[in-house]
Amino acid sequence: MLSRDGLFINREAMRPTYMPDILPHREKEINNLANILVPALRNETPSNVFIYGKTGTGKTAVTKLVGKELLEKGKQINKKVNFIYINCEIVDTHYRVLQNIANHFINEWSERIPFTGWPTDEVYSKLKKMMEKEGGVIVIILDEVDKLKGDEALYTLSRINTELTGAKVSIVGLSNDLKYTEFLDPRVKSSLGEENMIFPPYDAGELQDILKQRVEIAFKPDSIDSDVVPLCSALAAQEHGDARRALDLLRMSAELAERSKSPRITKKHVRLAQNKIEIDRILEVIRTLPTQSKLILLAILLQEQHNKKTSANVAITTGEVYEIYKNLSKKARTDKISQRRVADLISELDMLGVITARVISKGRYGRTRDIKVSSSLEEILDILKEDEVFEELSNYKVQGQTRLL
């Protein structure tokens, strides 16, 4: 496998973490943001900025790019600029945000702030001291701010300027939730919302340009059919114009092509990749399902398997599922849920795309849901078996079948 030459020159270029120097179709946004932040190079405090945009619209990439250039320029003209990037999905509490910022200024004279133990205001005053010592302008990027728990962190940061003399802080918040600020403390809202930017989703054409750029870096010349890039972009554009999706799709296609020893990436591989991504998504969803939902899903699977064996092509109904579910939960010794609730969970599974559940009427014989499993039984069963609750059930399968027979 190692010696076989593949299609890639630079696999990294297809990964979402890869940061190209040029971001197609984001020139306007880059300029805007640069304009807002450029006072930092004149030792003035830039306005705080809030940036909205769906996932994969380039928020993070644009901010990081502008930040990088800001740093470089600052070095050139000898102005002190700090640029701190924090992902609030990982660093999600008041304390940890302050701690993270403070640890950015670590050097020989300062002690590191432990990840737990100190009172929050202690960290805060330490942080202030560090900032005073550092001086200059400090730009703090808070990616995924909406994941932040509570708004004390934002409040603290927004008023930190009033307590600093030697340094200046400016905050850039990134969020994919347009309504996020509505729920914020009004004081925070007004101080952070000085400037607002909205990143629109990419359309198919723009996605194409992005993909083309990466294709040139990532793949050997002539290893990709000309209609592959348009197809990937079109598919991704249908789904919210997410550039990350488009890249994932293309990368997966390439990997599938490589695995099948094909010399070129073709439309066929894109279709396969799309399929695989969808299945992976569903399996991931199933893996993180709550136990009750898993039990219900298992009940559906067992019934479907049974139906297949007896080649009876009848619809699975809510009532049947509930009967099997009751038995399963008795075996697994989990507490059981009312039929009403099970009905809700079934429609939830439907919304997640794991099963399809259509409401049908069987006339005299009532109204129910027609339940089908959307992808392969075995793969789902394998995932379900990972749950420890199902160990109890490993032999139930047989009994369940016989009961049904």
Add this chain to the structure above:
DNA sequence: AATCCACAGGAAGATTAGGATA
């Protein structure tokens, strides 16, 4: 046209998890 099945799905109240607060 009337009937009636087997459940859908709404409303309201009870219970619970887990995070905030004292």
Add this chain to the structure above:
DNA sequence: TATCCTAATCTTCCTGTGGATT
């Protein structure tokens, strides 16, 4: 650590209903 609070989950009880059968 105990207690309080809130949002999510779940139950109970309910009314509504598409269409095969009568």
